[in-house]
Amino acid sequence: MDTQTPRPDEDFSQDLNPEYLAGRNYGNQGPDTTTGEPAVEMKEMHGRLPALSDTELAELNIVETGTRLEQGKTYIDLNDLQRGEFTGLASQSAGSENRYVAKDGVSYDLWNKLRGREELAAEPD
Numbered sequence: 001m002d003t004q005t006p007r008p009d010e011d012f013s014q015d016l017n018p019e020y021l022a023g024r025n026y027g028n029q030g031p032d033t034t035t036g037e038p039a040v041e042m043k044e045m046h047g048r049l050p051a052l053s054d055t056e057l058a059e060l061n062i063v064e065t066g067t068r069l070e071q072g073k074t075y076i077d078l079n080d081l082q083r084g085e086f087t088g089l090a091s092q093s094a095g096s097e098n099r100y101v102a103k104d105g106v107s108y109d110l111w112n113k114l115r116g117r118e119e120l121a122a123e124p125d
Helices: 043-048 054-059 108-116
Strands: 074-077 100-102
Touching: 054 108, 074 108
Parallel strands: none
Antiparallel strands: 074 100
């Protein structure tokens, strides 16, 4: 005889992990990290990346602060080009100090220019 019957009020999964699918990539669900404010509209980017033209800066869409990064997607932080490109994790999100750009939102030539030539960046003040 089964003396234990499940009680509906004992399901704690929502309390323990309220956003269990956050950052996971399932089809078109999840954040679009290829859109955002263009770097050309940010004054600090003109000073930080003086070797890039306005056209190139316009192609760089910055991931909005608070947006979760997509699991397995490649990014680069314009505020830290020396770090190089990195693979996003579902648990990561863009902070106010980050200027993340997604690789799939940038042309091949510009991406290689960003990741291969750290001298593009001006020395931080």
